Each structure stands twice: as C-alpha cells, then as structure tokens.
Amino acid sequence: MEVLANAAVAEICKLVDDDYAVFRLEITQSRKENRALRRKLLELKVARERAERTMRERVVASRPSSVKILDRYRGMARGEGHTTGGQRSFVKPAGHNTWRDDQPITVDEGGGTSNQHVIVIESADAEATGPGVKQERSEGEEDPWHSRDIQAGVAGAPPVATEDPTPAPALPRTRRSITEVSGTQNAVLKSETKTLTVTHRLLNTGSDHRSDPERLGLGRLGCPPAPGSEFLPVFHQSQRMVHSRGDSDVLDTGGDDPSYSYATEMDPGNMPLGLETQTDLSRGDWNQYNSSVYSEGRLDKEGEVIVVDEVTVKVEGDAPPTWNADSHLGDGHSQGRDFLDYRESLETDLNITTHSPLHLFGDHDPVSTSMGPSDSHSHNLFDQVLNSNDRARVPAQGVGATSGNSKEKRFLCMFCNKGFSCLQKVERHQRVHTGEKPYSCTQCEKRFSRQDHLKMHLKVHTGERPFACTHCGKRFSERRYLRIHQQKNHSTL
DNA sequence: CTGGGGATGGGGCCC
DNA sequence: GGGGCCCCATCCCCA
Numbered sequence: 458m459e460v461l462a463n464a465a466v467a468e469i470c471k472l473v474d475d476d477y478a479v480f481r482l483e484i485t486q487s488r489k490e491n492r493a494l495r496r497k498l499l500e501l502k503v504a505r506e507r508a509e510r511t512m513r514e515r516v517v518a519s520r521p522s523s524v525k526i527l528d529r530y531r532g533m534a535r536g537e538g539h540t541t542g543g544q545r546s547f548v549k550p551a552g553h554n555t556w557r558d559d560q561p562i563t564v565d566e567g568g569g570t571s572n573q574h575v576i577v578i579e580s581a582d583a584e585a586t587g588p589g590v591k592q593e594r595s596e597g598e599e600d601p602w603h604s605r606d607i608q609a610g611v612a613g614a615p616p617v618a619t620e621d622p623t624p625a626p627a628l629p630r631t632r633r634s635i636t637e638v639s640g641t642q643n644a645v646l647k648s649e650t651k652t653l654t655v656t657h658r659l660l661n662t663g664s665d666h667r668s669d670p671e672r673l674g675l676g677r678l679g680c681p682p683a684p685g686s687e688f689l690p691v692f693h694q695s696q697r698m699v700h701s702r703g704d705s706d707v708l709d710t711g712g713d714d715p716s717y718s719y720a721t722e723m724d725p726g727n728m729p730l731g732l733e734t735q736t737d738l739s740r741g742d743w744n745q746y747n748s749s750v751y752s753e754g755r756l757d758k759e760g761e762v763i764v765v766d767e768v769t770v771k772v773e774g775d776a777p778p779t780w781n782a783d784s785h786l787g788d789g790h791s792q793g794r795d796f797l798d799y800r801e802s803l804e805t806d807l808n809i810t811t812h813s814p815l816h817l818f819g820d821h822d823p824v825s826t827s828m829g830p831s832d833s834h835s836h837n838l839f840d841q842v843l844n845s846n847d848r849a850r851v852p853a854q855g856v857g858a859t860s861g862n863s864k865e866k867r868f869l870c871m872f873c874n875k876g877f878s879c880l881q882k883v884e885r886h887q888r889v890h891t892g893e894k895p896y897s898c899t900q901c902e903k904r905f906s907r908q909d910h911l912k913m914h915l916k917v918h919t920g921e922r923p924f925a926c927t928h929c930g931k932r933f934s935e936r937r938y939l940r941i942h943q944q945k946n947h948s949t950l
Numbered sequence: 951c952t953g954g955g956g957a958t959g960g961g962g963c964c965c
Numbered sequence: 966g967g968g969g970c971c972c973c974a975t976c977c978c979c980a
Contacts, residue, residue, distance in 0.1 A: 881967065882960075889959070903957095909970060910958065917956070937973070938954070945953090 866876030868883040872890040877883040885907060888894070894904030896911040900918040905911040913935070916922075922932035924939040928947045933939040 878961085879967075881969090886959075906958075908968095912970085913958095914956075934955075936971090941953090 866878050868877045868880055869875065870877070870883050870886055870890070872887060875883075875886065877886060888906040894906045896905040896908050898904070898911060898914055898918070900915070903914060905914060916934045922934050924933040924936050925931065926933075926939060926942055926947070928943070931942060933942065
C-alpha cells in the first residue's frame with residue numbers, strides 16, 4: 458500500500474515537474490516576444506520622434522505659429538508632457554537601453570503618471586507558437602507571475618474599455634487589445650501601446666470554434682449564443698461559510714470576507730472584465746486539463762460549444778492578495794509556485810467579478826487539488842468533479858439539458874455544460890464542482906453546500922422526527938422514511 | 951443481506 | 966426573477 462502510495466506520489470510529482478517545465482518554457486517564449494515587441498515599439502517611437510522633429514523644423518521655417526504645439530507634443534513624447542488629448546507616449550526608464558520585462562511603462566497623461574496594464578487574450582491558435590502569457594509589466598510589479606492584482610473594475614463605475622478600433626483580423630491570429638489605465642484620470646488608452654498577450658481558450662469543448670466574440674454572440678465579452686436559446690455559462694463564487702465556527706480548514710480563508718461572495722453570469726450586455734480574469738486563469742497548460750473536463754460535459758450537448766478566446770484582463774493596483782497559495786500547498790512543489798502565485802493573483806482580488814472555478818482544478822496536478830474546498834473531505838476535488846460530472850451528465854443525456862422540453866434550461870454549468878432553468882439552480886449545482894460548502898453546522902462543524910441540506914442535517918442533532926406513521930406511530934426524520942416504512946409495513950392496509 | 955439513516959444532487963413550488 | 970423551501974432519488978455507511 459505504501460509502495461503504491463509512494464509510486465503515485467512520485468508520478469504526481471513527475472507530472473507536476475513536467476508541466477511546470479512546459480509552463481516555464483512558455484513563459485520564456487512569451488517574455489522574448491514581449492521584449493521584441495517592446496524593442497519594436499521603442500524603435501517606432503524613436504523614428505516617429507525623429508520624423509516629428511524633422512517636420513517641426515520644417516514647420517518652424519514656414520509657420521512659426523506652430524512651434525508651441527509641436528514643442529508641446531515633443532515634450533509629451535519625452536514624458537514631460539502636459540497633454541490632455543489622445544497623444545501619449547511611453548517614457549523609457551532611464552539607464553536602460555532596451556526594454557525589459559520588468560521595466561515599468563509610464564504613460565504620461567495629462568501631467569499625471571498612469572500605469573499601463575494591458576492583457577490581450579488572443580486566439581488559441583497562437584498555441585502554435587507557444588501559448589504563452591506575454592505580460593506587460595507596470596510599475597510596482599516585480600514579476601509577471603507574481604502580478605497580484607487584477608481588478609475587474611467592479612466597484613464603482615463600470616470599467617471603461619475601448620477596443621481597438623481596427624477590427625481584429627481574421628484568423629489565424631486575431632488579436633485585440635483593450636487597454637485600461639489605472640491612474641489619475643482613469644482614461645482609456647487605445648492600444649497603440651504595448652500589449653500583453655494571453656493566449657487562452659476558455660471552455661473550448663473541442664470543436665474548432667474560433668474566437669470571434671461577435672461571432673460567439675459575446676458582444677464585447679459576453680455570453681455565447683447557443684442553438685435555440687441563450688446559454689449562459691455561469692461563473693460562480695459563493696461565500697465560503699455561513700455558519701463559521703472558526704475551524705481551521707484550509708479553505709476557509711475567504712470565509713469571513715463578505716465580499717467573497719458573489720455570483721456572476723456572463724451576460725452579453727453586462728460582461729464585466731472579471732470574465733477575462735477567469736479566462737485567463739485557464740489558459741495555457743490548464744487547457745490540457747480543462748479540455749478533458751469540459752469534453753466530458755460536451756458529451757451531453759454536442760455543438761454547444763463555448764469558446765472564449767479573446768478576452769481582456771485589466772491589471773492594476775497594488776492590492777495585496779488575500780489568499781496565498783502558499784498556505785495551500787505542501788512543500789516540495791515549490792517549483793510551481795510562480796505558476797500558482799500568478800493564478801492566485803488573478804483569483805484573490807476580491808474585486809474580481811468572477812471567480813474561476815478552474816482554480817479549483819488547479820493545474821492538472823493532482824497534488825494541487827488539495828487546494829480545493831473539499832480538501833477536508835474524504836475525496837479530493839479532482840475525483841469529486843469527475844464523479845459529479847458523471848452524475849450530472851446522466852440526466853442531461855436524456856431529454857437533453859438544453860432541449861427545453863419542460864422549461865428552458867438556459868443557464869449552463871461552466872464545468873459540465875449541464876443546463877438549468879434558473880441561475881440559483883446552476884449556482885447551487887456548481888458547488889458540486891467547486892466543492893464549496895458554505896453552510897456549516899453549528900453543532901458538529903459539518904459543512905454543506907446547501908442550506909436545506911444543513912437544515913436536514915440539523916435534525917440529526919435535534920432528534921426531530923416530525924413524520925409519524927399513522928398506523929404504528931413510528932416517527933421518522935424524513936418523509937421518505939415514513940413512506941418507505943408505510944409501503945413495507947402498512948401497504949396492505 | 952437488509953434496513954435505517956445521513957449526505958447530496960436535481961426539480962419544482964411558493965412567496 | 967430570485968430566494969427559500971420541500972420533495973424525491975440516489976449513494977453510501979453502518980449496525
């Protein structure tokens with residue numbers, strides 16, 4: 458037994474290491490690409506400045522009245538600017554000859570300095586060149602994989618994002634950038650700036666559906682259409698605990714934070730940027746695992762493919778993460794720390810509108826499943842999800858989860874694609890996958906995913922047996938027991 | 951093996 | 966429409 462366990466652990470570790478190596482390779486490639494882009498940008502800038510200078514001299518010679526304007530522009534380009542318009546320039550950090558990943562990019566805007574954070578999620582076929590995360594750094598960030606903060610702009614005004622006016626070119630490599638500037642003026646910059654590219658395919662259930670949000674019916678970042686009805690994959694994150702007893706379960710770190718409870722559905726018209734965070738989480742190597750998970754769900758409803766390839770993540774701020782993967786990871790797997798930290802950085806910002814259930818899958822590292830809420834339970838989340846999928850899939854194969862025979866089931870579980878008629882149901886259902894058990898018994902600390910289950914459980918403590926047999930007087934805690942009892946013992950009566 | 955009982959997931963109804 | 970609740974089915978454990 459022990460030998461088997463050790464062998465299993467060794468295999469798991471090997472898988473982790475392999476995946477980590479792949480991931481690191483992708484990171485490296487992405488960084489290289491990012492550096493190249495930065496260099497290119499710098500060259501363009503220099504060339505433009507030179508051209509402007511030339512033009513300025515020419516204008517000075519002909520129209521002295523233009524000097525002021527051009528000087529102003531020039532100054533702006535150097536980062537001294539006082540522009541109020543759309544012209545912005547990057548200021549190359551002093552002392553560096555080339556752009557590096559960790560260099561801040563200062564966006565001079567209106568005399569203030571803003572941080573420029575852009576993440577572009579490009580189509581999945583970029584995988585051919587290595588599905589990497591090309592991260593653009595901003596001030597205060599030390600390492601892209603430790604980039605802690607993704608703010609979806611939930612609080613306050615909705616995030617303003619401007620898509621690149623030029624329509625995304627057709628495949629194979631569509632790219633769209635949405636730039637947000639977190640700074641004094643919260644202005645929106647178009648992405649003539651550098652972009653951070655994240656390759657991702659979310660919920661690609663296998664078909665070769667490409668990543669045109671419009672085609673997918675996402676609008677800007679919305680919900681994909683589905684044949685016959687609106688299918689809304691629901692991303693859900695609910696509160697951790699309702700009746701917290703302060704137990705030490707590793708996954709209750711978010712329990713006391715009221716803001717930890719939120720649920721979001723991908724709404725075509727109101728798609729918060731949190732979605733992007735979500736999608737970002739599952740990019741890269743996760744796809745490997747995701748595909749296996751989602752393909753299970755796909756068995757139910759072939760053709761109901763949800764693909765989100767191009768989404769944008771807003772990165773800003775310096776808010777520290779509230780949940781550290783360190784506390785959830787055993788030692789000996791620190792190789793994946795960066796990986797996990799990055800993931801956590803995307804997840805733990807409480808302002809993120811949506812919360813990726815994928816984080817519960819973690820990477821396809823079974824060891825990491827200990828991060829799941831079900832850690833304290835008899836089986837890990839990995840098994841739980843798969844088993845749950847199997848279970849949930851059964852009824853869906855019948856009439857079809859979205860066939861709408863009785864009631865239109867337009868809310869799709871993003872884990873298994875199972876359809877539900879209302880949002881609460883799918884949120885409730887998704888706890889099967891996430892392992893969330895927000896309802897805790899105050900008597901025995903047992904937890905439940907549903908309130909009614911907790912209520913039922915409480916009868917164990919109270920000894921409540923409200924259902925009495927009218928024939929023999931025997932009492933039962935649930936009606937079903939009474940019915941079974943009566944069928945067996947009093948069926949002839 | 952069987953029955954009782956706890957846990958859990960889905961569907962439906964009511965407010 | 967959402968939340969709460971109930972009913973039902975199923976799985977599992979245990980005596």
